Amino acid sequence: MNKSNLYKGCLEPILLKLLKENGRMYGYEITQKVKELTAGELKITEGALYPLLHRLEAEGILEVEMENLGNRVRKYYSLTASGKKEQARSMIELESFKNTLQLIFNPKLA
Amino acid sequence: MLNKEQIQKIDAFFNENGVQYYDVRQELIDHVSEIMEQKMNSNPSLPFEVAFDETVARFSKKELVLLNEAAGSNYDPRKEWQYFTKQRILKFLLIYLAMALPLYYLPSRPALLTGALYFVLWMVFNGRMLLAFRKRHPAPCKKLNTFSHPSWFITLLPVLYQTYIIGKYMLKINTETQVHPVTLALLPFFMLFATSAQMAQQHLKEQDYLAAKNNYPFLF
Numbered sequence: 001m002n003k004s005n006l007y008k009g010c011l012e013p014i015l016l017k018l019l020k021e022n023g024r025m026y027g028y029e030i031t032q033k034v035k036e037l038t039a040g041e042l043k044i045t046e047g048a049l050y051p052l053l054h055r056l057e058a059e060g061i062l063e064v065e066m067e068n069l070g071n072r073v074r075k076y077y078s079l080t081a082s083g084k085k086e087q088a089r090s091m092i093e094l095e096s097f098k099n100t101l102q103l104i105f106n107p108k109l110a
Numbered sequence: 111m112l113n114k115e116q117i118q119k120i121d122a123f124f125n126e127n128g129v130q131y132y133d134v135r136q137e138l139i140d141h142v143s144e145i146m147e148q149k150m151n152s153n154p155s156l157p158f159e160v161a162f163d164e165t166v167a168r169f170s171k172k173e174l175v176l177l178n179e180a181a182g183s184n185y186d187p188r189k190e191w192q193y194f195t196k197q198r199i200l201k202f203l204l205i206y207l208a209m210a211l212p213l214y215y216l217p218s219r220p221a222l223l224t225g226a227l228y229f230v231l232w233m234v235f236n237g238r239m240l241l242a243f244r245k246r247h248p249a250p251c252k253k254l255n256t257f258s259h260p261s262w263f264i265t266l267l268p269v270l271y272q273t274y275i276i277g278k279y280m281l282k283i284n285t286e287t288q289v290h291p292v293t294l295a296l297l298p299f300f301m302l303f304a305t306s307a308q309m310a311q312q313h314l315k316e317q318d319y320l321a322a323k324n325n326y327p328f329l330f
Contacts, residue, residue, distance in 0.1 A: 026140065027137060027140070028141045028144040028145070045173075046138065046141060046169065046173075046177070047169075047173040047174075050134075050137065050138070050177055050180075050181075051177055051180035051181070054134075054180065054181045055184055057184070058184035059186070066325040069111075070111065071111065071113065071114050071117045072112075072117055072136065072139055072140050072143055073136045073140065073325065073326070074140050075136070075137050075140070
C-alpha cells in the first residue's frame with residue numbers, strides 16, 4: 001500500500017501542530033520542516049499543501065501576513081484564535097484515531 | 111536571490127500551466143524560487159535554466175489546474191453576513207416599513223404607480239451604487255483570487271417581480287383590477303433584500319480589495 005495515502009488524512013493535524021509550535025510559517029518552510037522532522041519519510045507535495053492552506057485560511061483557521069522580499073512576495077500563515085482551538089481538537093481526534101488503530105493492530109492481551 | 115527576469119520566467123510558467131490567479135501564482139513563485147536558490151547556492155556553477163527545468167518538473171499541469179480551481183472555490187458567502195449588524199437590520203426594517211405601508215393602504219391604482227416609482231428609483235440607486243463601487247475600486251491589472259467572487263444575479267429578483275406585477279396588473283390598469291396589498295408590499299421587500307445583499311458583498315469585497323492593494327500594490 002502507498003504510504004502517502006496513509007499520511008494524507010493526517011496532513012491537517014500535522015500542519016496545525018507545526019504552526020502552533022513555530023508561530024508563523026510559509027509554504028516551503030512547512031514542507032522542509034516536515035521532511036526534517038520525519039527524516040525524509042514524509043514529503044508533502046505542493047498540490048496537497050497549498051489547497052489545504054487556502055481552505056484553512058478561508059475557514060478562518062489560519063490568518064496570513066505578507067512580506068515583500070524585493071522581487072517576490074512571501075505569504076506567512078499562523079493560527080487564529082479559532083485555529084488554536086481547532087488545533088487542540090485535532091490533536092484529541094488524532095490521539096483517539098491512534099488508539100483505535102492500536103486496538104486492531106496491537107491488541108493488549110489480558 | 112533571483113532577479114526580476116528570472117521571477118517573471120517562473121510566473122510565466124505557472125500562468126501557462128493553468129494558474130490564472132496572480133496571488134496563487136505568487137505563492138508558488140516563492141516556493142519554486144526558494145528551491146532554486148538553494149540548488150544554485152549549493153552549486154554556484156548551475157545555470158538558472160537547468161535549475162528551473164529541474165525544479166518545475168515536479169509540477170504537472172493537471173495538478174496546477176486543480177490547485178488553481180481549489181483556490182477559486184474557497185469563497186465563503188457566509189462571511190457576507192457579517193455586514194448585517196443589529197443596527198443595519200433595524201435600518202433596513204424601518205426603510206421597508208416606510209416603503210411598504212403606503213403600498214399596503216393605498217387603493218390599487220395609486221399603489222401600483224407608487225410601486226412602479228419605487229422600482230425606477232431603486233434601479234437608479236442600485237445602478238449608481240454598483241458604478242460608484244467600480245469607480246472607487248478599479249480592477250487590478252491581473253486576476254486575483256481574493257477579488258474574484260462575482261454575484262450580481264440577486265438584483266434580478268426585484269426586476270423579475272416587477273415584471274410579474276406589470277404583466278399581471280399594470281397592463282390591465284384601466285379595468286378596475288384589484289391588487290392584493292401583500293402582493294405589492296412584497297416589492298420593496300425584494301428591492302431591499304437585493305440592495306442589502308449587494309451592500310454586504312461590496313462590504314466584503316472592499317476588505318479583500320484593500321488587503322490585495324496592500325499586498326500587491328504594483329497591480330493597481
